[in-house]
Amino acid sequence: MANAERYDAIVIGGGHNGLVNAGYLARAGLNTLVLERRHLVGGAAITEELIPGFKFTTFSYAISLIRPEIVQDLELVKHGMMVLPLINTFQPGLDGEYLFLGADSDANYHEIARISIEDAEASRDLDHLIARLARALKPWMDRIPPNSRSSDPADIAQVAELRDYMDGLDPEVRGLMQKFYDCSAAEILDEYFENDLVKSLYASSGIIGSKCGPRDKESGLVWLFHKMGDYDGEPGHWGFHKGGNGGFTQVLARAVEAFGGSIRTNAGVERVLYEDGRAVGVSLADGSTIEADLVVSALDPRQTFTRLVDPADLPEDLVQYVSDYKFQGTAAKVNFALSGVPEFPGLEGREDMFMGFTNLGPSIDYLEEAFADCKAGRFSRRPFLDCCVQSTLDPDMSPPGKHIMSCFVMYAPYHLAESDWDSERENLGDTVQQTIEEFFPGFSDLVLHREIVTPLDIEKIVGLSEGNIFAGELFESQLFLNRPAPGWNQYRTPIAGYYQCGSGTHPGGCITGGPGKLAAEQILGDRSR
Amino acid sequence: MPRMTPFQPRLEPLNHTGVWKHWSGYLVAPQYQYSLNAEYYSVRNAVSVLDTSPLFKYRFTGADAGALLGRAMARDIGGCGVGRAQYTCWCDTRGYVLQDGVVMQVAAGEYWLTAADPSLRHFRNIGREMGLADVSVEDVSNDFGILAVQGPEAHHVISQLTDAADPLKYFGVAQTTIAGCPVTVSRTGYTGDLGYELWIPSADALTVWDALMVAGKGHNITPIGTTALKMVRVEAGLLLMGADFHTSRFAWVDAERETPHELGWGWMFSKLAQDDRDFIGRSAIEAEIAGGTSRWKTVGLGVDWHDYERVYTAAGIVPPRHEIYSESTMSIYRRGGKEWDYAGYASSFLSSSLLRKPIALAKLPLDLCTAGSEVDLEVSVIRQPKNVLARVERMPFFNPSRKTALMSEGGV
Numbered sequence: 001m002a003n004a005e006r007y008d009a010i011v012i013g014g015g016h017n018g019l020v021n022a023g024y025l026a027r028a029g030l031n032t033l034v035l036e037r038r039h040l041v042g043g044a045a046i047t048e049e050l051i052p053g054f055k056f057t058t059f060s061y062a063i064s065l066i067r068p069e070i071v072q073d074l075e076l077v078k079h080g081m082m083v084l085p086l087i088n089t090f091q092p093g094l095d096g097e098y099l100f101l102g103a104d105s106d107a108n109y110h111e112i113a114r115i116s117i118e119d120a121e122a123s124r125d126l127d128h129l130i131a132r133l134a135r136a137l138k139p140w141m142d143r144i145p146p147n148s149r150s151s152d153p154a155d156i157a158q159v160a161e162l163r164d165y166m167d168g169l170d171p172e173v174r175g176l177m178q179k180f181y182d183c184s185a186a187e188i189l190d191e192y193f194e195n196d197l198v199k200s201l202y203a204s205s206g207i208i209g210s211k212c213g214p215r216d217k218e219s220g221l222v223w224l225f226h227k228m229g230d231y232d233g234e235p236g237h238w239g240f241h242k243g244g245n246g247g248f249t250q251v252l253a254r255a256v257e258a259f260g261g262s263i264r265t266n267a268g269v270e271r272v273l274y275e276d277g278r279a280v281g282v283s284l285a286d287g288s289t290i291e292a293d294l295v296v297s298a299l300d301p302r303q304t305f306t307r308l309v310d311p312a313d314l315p316e317d318l319v320q321y322v323s324d325y326k327f328q329g330t331a332a333k334v335n336f337a338l339s340g341v342p343e344f345p346g347l348e349g350r351e352d353m354f355m356g357f358t359n360l361g362p363s364i365d366y367l368e369e370a371f372a373d374c375k376a377g378r379f380s381r382r383p384f385l386d387c388c389v390q391s392t393l394d395p396d397m398s399p400p401g402k403h404i405m406s407c408f409v410m411y412a413p414y415h416l417a418e419s420d421w422d423s424e425r426e427n428l429g430d431t432v433q434q435t436i437e438e439f440f441p442g443f444s445d446l447v448l449h450r451e452i453v454t455p456l457d458i459e460k461i462v463g464l465s466e467g468n469i470f471a472g473e474l475f476e477s478q479l480f481l482n483r484p485a486p487g488w489n490q491y492r493t494p495i496a497g498y499y500q501c502g503s504g505t506h507p508g509g510c511i512t513g514g515p516g517k518l519a520a521e522q523i524l525g526d527r528s529r
Numbered sequence: 530m531p532r533m534t535p536f537q538p539r540l541e542p543l544n545h546t547g548v549w550k551h552w553s554g555y556l557v558a559p560q561y562q563y564s565l566n567a568e569y570y571s572v573r574n575a576v577s578v579l580d581t582s583p584l585f586k587y588r589f590t591g592a593d594a595g596a597l598l599g600r601a602m603a604r605d606i607g608g609c610g611v612g613r614a615q616y617t618c619w620c621d622t623r624g625y626v627l628q629d630g631v632v633m634q635v636a637a638g639e640y641w642l643t644a645a646d647p648s649l650r651h652f653r654n655i656g657r658e659m660g661l662a663d664v665s666v667e668d669v670s671n672d673f674g675i676l677a678v679q680g681p682e683a684h685h686v687i688s689q690l691t692d693a694a695d696p697l698k699y700f701g702v703a704q705t706t707i708a709g710c711p712v713t714v715s716r717t718g719y720t721g722d723l724g725y726e727l728w729i730p731s732a733d734a735l736t737v738w739d740a741l742m743v744a745g746k747g748h749n750i751t752p753i754g755t756t757a758l759k760m761v762r763v764e765a766g767l768l769l770m771g772a773d774f775h776t777s778r779f780a781w782v783d784a785e786r787e788t789p790h791e792l793g794w795g796w797m798f799s800k801l802a803q804d805d806r807d808f809i810g811r812s813a814i815e816a817e818i819a820g821g822t823s824r825w826k827t828v829g830l831g832v833d834w835h836d837y838e839r840v841y842t843a844a845g846i847v848p849p850r851h852e853i854y855s856e857s858t859m860s861i862y863r864r865g866g867k868e869w870d871y872a873g874y875a876s877s878f879l880s881s882s883l884l885r886k887p888i889a890l891a892k893l894p895l896d897l898c899t900a901g902s903e904v905d906l907e908v909s910v911i912r913q914p915k916n917v918l919a920r921v922e923r924m925p926f927f928n929p930s931r932k933t934a935l936m937s938e939g940g941v
Binding site: 120 | 530531532551553554647648649650651653668779781
């Protein structure tokens with residue numbers, strides 16, 4: 001590799017975790033290069049002006065779990081970070097009923113009490129208990145998880161510390177945690193609520209991006225995961241970055257460069273190069289090579305362990321675990337450019353219900369039926385949709401008076417039993433549009449343009465295997481001690497100098513930035529040893 | 530949009546300040562006129578009327594209603610006979626206070642309760658856990674408006690509208706009609722003065738309001754807002770949830786929780802040794818009594834007038850006395866020995882115009898809780914912390930005999 005370019009560190013993939021990781025490495029003084037296959041950084045967190053004046057959040061569309069330390073450490077505010085509050089939540093039914101929740105807890109009580117007085121009271125109890133649990137788990141979200149397979153006394157001590165911490169939790173909090181592990185979202189909701197619309201309001205958090213229905217055990221942890229974030233300390237609340245999540249990754253890119261890091265787009269990495277079990281650089285799609293003793297993959301575990309390197313060079317148990325690791329993407333996006341805001345019968349003329357999440361999925365049965373299609377290998381004939389008309393919050397997202405609407409679609413299984421995604425693309429778009437039309441009559445008349453993103457598109461465009469938005473399911477077997485594999489959950493790989501920092505590592509997806517940060521902590525710690 | 534109480538059509542034009550706030554999601558006036566003191570003195574000098582409709586209201590009926598309340602309430606519901614009201618509190622299983630409120634047995638086996646926070650599910654869950662077959666707990670919050678008619682002239686006003694109030698002893702309850710409307714009247718209030726509270730069906734709210742205003746006209750009846758109420762309740766030594774304590778239900782840690790004994794409600798358990806009531810929190814409360822494990826106590830503090838005068842005068846400014854009411858935490862220190870020796874805090878502070886001195890509700894360690902104990906209360910003098918002498922006083926600070934006097938025998 002004579003005359004090859006050389007850097008201290010190469011980060012493969014310019015998604016948010018790659019950028020966070022590169023930011024920390026550059027901040028520590030390493031000459032760092034981010035290599036991004038596409039023409040723009042951001043990974044799944046991008047904003048694209050597909051038609052003039054309309055900014056589409058093609059994939060990821062909201063933010064909550066970004067670790068606050070990252071904002072401070074990488075000085076993101078200086079580079080334009082601005083997270084707007086999603087002040088309202090709208091949960092319409094198909095029978096004219098709806099829940100329209102906002103920023104005032106007393107008003108929200110009365111809004112739920114219209115439908116169920118007991119549920120209004122129960123929601124306060126449940127929200128508070130989840131907030132306490134999230135708070136209790138936070139310290140473990142923000143540290144390198146223990147290695148459960150190690151015989152090193154320091155690792156064994158950490159596992160013991162974890163056990164003692166969990167045992168020491170307030171019994172109420174520990175009890176709820178156990179429920180999230182053992183029970184489905186629906187089971188927990190049945191304990192608290194009587195009304196189906198109220199249950200479905202909560203249940204959506206338990207299925208987002210995951211191949212499970214609200215009555216499947218896995219939905220408990222998926223729900224908890226989505227409540228681990230906050231907005232200005234308000235637990236479980238979400239926000240919307242100015243300019244979409246692409247606005248956020250542009251902020252990260254500016255931070256990387258401000259710390260002296262370099263970013264190269266249209267630079268897809270073919271292979272990680274290593275000699276005698278040590279990373280020495282990367283080779284690119286164009287045949288060139290770049291040298292570095294430190295190579296970090298921000299791609300998902302399948303790519304990190306089976307494409308970028310030869311799995312034959314890795315321990316068999318790791319390769320087996322990665323091959324068993326579940327991606328099984330089930331989500332799609334359909335984004336609309338609209339000539340106006342959809343109207344809900346009875347709330348004509350109001351658009352503030354779109355300043356936040358609008359959940360179309362008014363009952364547990366509705367969600368289960370949507371999932372039944374998924375299990376049968378087809379997209380939901382009546383999907384669950386998580387919509388947000390982001391231009392009601394950020395006027396820069398669309399031309400004045402016009403709007404942009406992001407619709408997250410469940411379920412859309414990556415593997416279709418009797419068709420393929422390129423054939424089904426427009427059918428999916430039509431189905432989503434019809435579903436919105438059911439809730440908001442006249443919706444179709446507003447549609448100026450629609451962008452359909454299938455799970456196959458997510459895989460092809462972003463590189464996320466099988467289109468899984470979290471770089472792997474948020475199931476117990478793939479979280480914390482097991483993300484992405486037991487013993488390999490501390491960002492290292494069997495190849496010295498080769499690390500992993502994608503959402504497939506702890507704490508996981510949802511734009512936490514945690515993997516990027518914690519991987520940097522591990523890398524910099526290893527270098528100082 | 531905030532909700533409106535059934536009295537809002539009458540109250541709206543009375544609010545000369547244009548300022549409204551929210552109470553449990555309802556629109557209420559903090560004060561109606563520019564002079565807060567005028568409203569405050571209407572409670573002590575004439576008669577005030579306050580709309581307390583935003584309180585949550587629950588109706589317990591059925592043969593097992595008493596059993597449910599006996600389990601739910603920390604104070605013995607057996608002491609609340611037919612036609613009686615009772616100030617009580619309810620705790621969680623660990624003996625921490627969830628809420629306080631007034632319960633009344635309006636008819637045999639039928640209890641009505643007011644609460645500051647939603648509690649329907651809480652009480653129903655207790656009934657379900659007990660397996661009670663014959664009890665119904667209903668949220669009747671929207672069915673009734675409540676008016677508090679309080680002050681030395683309160684009886685003169687009420688007695689023009691109904692005879693039912695005449696025989697009512699302190700915490701007595703009667704069902705009557707006013708202006709042809711069914712009204713439940715109780716000799717209760719949050720002012721520590723002579724007064725009544727009226728439960729009025731929402732549909733009749735304006736009719737009863739109008740009758741009350743006609744009856745009260747010659748007695749200077751004055752609508753008051755929530756601020757004047759909060760001021761007079763400090764003089765009465767009555768605690769306010771959200772200021773002097775917080776519900777255990779939404780606490781994060783035990784440091785935010787309080788037991789009935791810590792709130793000074795030990796008197797609710799004076800007969801605990803003689804009864805075998807199986808109420809929620811009992812074992813924890815017994816353990817607290819037996820072990821003397823209360824962490825603090827809630828007491829009244831009288832601020833030394835001379836010392837209060839001194840610290841401001843020394844700085845060259847006038848001591849703040851006019852319409853001063855605060856729910857901001859003020860630190861309290863031990864006197865003598867080392868400086869700034871933290872002891873506790875005041876949770877409500879009032880420069881009492883009636884008592885001509887500042888008073889406060891405070892949390893202090895047990896060794897400082899006896900009447901006459903001296904402490905330093907931190908005040909801000911031109912934004913600098915200064916200590917003023919304060920003494921633990923018996924509460925209520927103000928306790929007129931008219932509060933409990935029998936009106937049928939001439940009363941005031």
